[in-house]
Amino acid sequence: MHNWRWEVFLEPAQGGSGATYLDWVLVGLRMTAAVSLCSWVIALLWGSLMGIFRTYPSKLLYGLSTAYVEVFRNIPLLVQLFLWYFVAPEVAPLGLGAWFKQLHPNLQLFVASMLCLGFFTGARITEQVRAGIESLSRGQKAAGLAMGFTLPQTYRHVLLPMAFRIIIPPLSSECVNLVKNSAVASTIGLMELAYQGRQLVDYTAQSYESFIAVTALYVALNLLILLFMRWVEKKARVPGFMGGGGR
Amino acid sequence: MSFLELDGVSVAFGGHTVVAGLSFSLEAGRIGCLLGPSGCGKTTALRAIAGFERLAAGEVRLGGDRLGGPGVHLPPEQRRIGMVFQEHALFPHLTVAENVAFGLRGQEPPRRARRVSELLATIGLERQGGRYPHELSGGQQQRVALARALAPGPRLVLLDEPFASLDADLRERLSLEVRELLAAAGATAVLVTHDQHEAFAMADQVGVMREGRLVQWGRPYDLYHRPGSPFVADFVGQGVFVPGRVVGDGQVEIELGRLRAQAPAPCPRSGCEGGCRVSVLLRPDDVVHDEGAPLRARVVAKAFRGAEFLYTLETAGGSRLLSLVPSHHDHAVGESIGIRLDVDHVVAFHQPPGETAAGPDSRP
Numbered sequence: 350m351h352n353w354r355w356e357v358f359l360e361p362a363q364g365g366s367g368a369t370y371l372d373w374v375l376v377g378l379r380m381t382a383a384v385s386l387c388s389w390v391i392a393l394l395w396g397s398l399m400g401i402f403r404t405y406p407s408k409l410l411y412g413l414s415t416a417y418v419e420v421f422r423n424i425p426l427l428v429q430l431f432l433w434y435f436v437a438p439e440v441a442p443l444g445l446g447a448w449f450k451q452l453h454p455n456l457q458l459f460v461a462s463m464l465c466l467g468f469f470t471g472a473r474i475t476e477q478v479r480a481g482i483e484s485l486s487r488g489q490k491a492a493g494l495a496m497g498f499t500l501p502q503t504y505r506h507v508l509l510p511m512a513f514r515i516i517i518p519p520l521s522s523e524c525v526n527l528v529k530n531s532a533v534a535s536t537i538g539l540m541e542l543a544y545q546g547r548q549l550v551d552y553t554a555q556s557y558e559s560f561i562a563v564t565a566l567y568v569a570l571n572l573l574i575l576l577f578m579r580w581v582e583k584k585a586r587v588p589g590f591m592g593g594g595g596r
Numbered sequence: 597m598s599f600l601e602l603d604g605v606s607v608a609f610g611g612h613t614v615v616a617g618l619s620f621s622l623e624a625g626r627i628g629c630l631l632g633p634s635g636c637g638k639t640t641a642l643r644a645i646a647g648f649e650r651l652a653a654g655e656v657r658l659g660g661d662r663l664g665g666p667g668v669h670l671p672p673e674q675r676r677i678g679m680v681f682q683e684h685a686l687f688p689h690l691t692v693a694e695n696v697a698f699g700l701r702g703q704e705p706p707r708r709a710r711r712v713s714e715l716l717a718t719i720g721l722e723r724q725g726g727r728y729p730h731e732l733s734g735g736q737q738q739r740v741a742l743a744r745a746l747a748p749g750p751r752l753v754l755l756d757e758p759f760a761s762l763d764a765d766l767r768e769r770l771s772l773e774v775r776e777l778l779a780a781a782g783a784t785a786v787l788v789t790h791d792q793h794e795a796f797a798m799a800d801q802v803g804v805m806r807e808g809r810l811v812q813w814g815r816p817y818d819l820y821h822r823p824g825s826p827f828v829a830d831f832v833g834q835g836v837f838v839p840g841r842v843v844g845d846g847q848v849e850i851e852l853g854r855l856r857a858q859a860p861a862p863c864p865r866s867g868c869e870g871g872c873r874v875s876v877l878l879r880p881d882d883v884v885h886d887e888g889a890p891l892r893a894r895v896v897a898k899a900f901r902g903a904e905f906l907y908t909l910e911t912a913g914g915s916r917l918l919s920l921v922p923s924h925h926d927h928a929v930g931e932s933i934g935i936r937l938d939v940d941h942v943v944a945f946h947q948p949p950g951e952t953a954a955g956p957d958s959r960p
Binding site for chain 1: 643646647648671672673674676677678679681682683684685686687688689698699727728730731744745748
């Protein structure tokens with residue numbers, strides 16, 4: 350029978366800094382949120398660009414973006430993390446490797462995790478953006494061009510506004526996936542939520558309490574994201590389109 | 597020199613020729629139409645004029661400027677050609693007013709707003725400017741699409757099956773409306789459709805296309821009454837072919853009597869003097885119901901059309917005819933009625949020996 354001791358979170362943590370174990374968990378939560386947010390920005394920007402390239406009438410851009418998607422989708426996330434953290438600094442050109450290695454060790458962990466999660470999720474977003482653009486009727490692009498807009502302008506004012514509205518639901522689940530995937534960063538030692546959970550078990554031996562707390566915080570964080578994305582979706586909804594209001 | 601000129605235009609996709617040697621011209625302010633069954637290349641021809649497809653051969657000129665041809669391909673956004681699409685292609689995230697204003701960027705806001713409200717008034721949607729496209733009916737969407745295309749004052753307006761997604765009733769009303777709107781704007785336009793009623797209602801000049809080629813180009817009246825080939829005769833309007841024999845200059849003998857052509861010779865081919873066998877086209881309006889007429893035919897089928905009946909008749913000799921009769925002459929199937937031929941335009945095609953007079957079926 351497990352001896353429940355929830356008050357363990359309020360006890361001062363070992364190390365004598367005066368922080369409680371609850372503070373440890375919150376540090377992990379902050380790190381998870383920070384690395385997820387930074388990765389999300391990279392994933393969204395890069396994924397959108399690549400998604401546009403996937404539909405652009407240029408063999409070069411199409412080839413580049415397709416190669417990116419295939420590589421990043423087909424290598425396990427954990428392997429990618431090791432590549433970013435251990436291999437990339439050794440082979441990076443332009444002195445980037447040296448620059449990386451002189452960073453604070455904690456920052457090195459953060460940057461490698463952020464890039465890894467960002468470009469991995471970016472490959473998935475690329476495909477969402479492509480699907481969104483391709484779901485629009487062929488006439489939309491033609492109509493933009495026929496109105497005297499150039500192709501980039503047509504993307505900016507005609508195709509992307511609708512494509513992004515359409516892919517908000519799949520994007521929400523990509524965002525949630527990103528948060529969950531960020532737990533792999535614990536394997537290289539980034540002090541995010543999952544890592545802190547294990548620390549807690551090691552120091553307090555209260556494994557149930559520790560992992561229940563970590564689980565609850567992941568769920569809470571993701572629910573918050575889903576609520577936010579639902580709000581975005583509602584804000585962006587076009588009257589009469591896709592079953593919302595109108596006829 | 598005409599305003600729009602197509603000269604031997606060909607379009608090919610991967611070695612497969614979709615449009616072959618298309619040539620026609622259109623005067624400024626006129627509406628032209630490409631009519632043909634689906635897959636005949638008419639939409640590709642339209643997209644080539646718009647600049648969405650490159651020409652494999654030939655030239656497109658607009659107002660004397662070469663838009664496409666050997667070594668020239670002006671991209672669509674530089675052609676100043678407005679386009680109305682089959683599925684309207686309104687921008688769903690923009691309001692009706694924003695859609696119409698879309699092509700007016702670069703103009704000062706007050707001027708833009710004036711132009712938009714002017715156009716919305718023209719299409720009768722001045723109060724719907726703030727609505728979104730999906731909140732409008734199909735007909736309203738179509739009118740917005742037209743206003744959007746007209747807004748920047750294009751040199752040419754292209755309409756790709758503009759009424760295909762609308763129901764028949766609306767289609768007829770809207771095609772007249774659109775014709776008036778285009779006329780009011782003084783626009784030159786090319787329309788593509790597979791519906792001859794739409795073509796006739798909208799266009800000054802109609803070209804019938806088949807398998808990538810233009811078969812005939814002319815006024816609707818001429819296409820109907822002076823078709824240049826059995827295909828055009830069949831595709832444009834109803835009618836049947838009956839076997840006949842040329843008996844003299846401008847005269848054809850058929851089972852029901854002798855037809856005398858007014859102006860044009862009955863057979864378009866030369867070397868078709870006396871005795872030559874031909875297929876003669878009889879339109880439903882060529883066969884007139886007349887109780888006093890000696891000629892009799894049996895009613896085989898009838899279709900009520902409101903103002904008139906379309907009767908399918910069979911003569912004593914077994915020929916089938918179509919006849920359009922005012923609907924107060926309500927005859928039963930099997931009844932024998934008097935008919936008279938009233939053929940203004942004798943249309944006959946040379947019939948090679950051994951071939952039967954296969955032609956337009958008697959579709960009701």
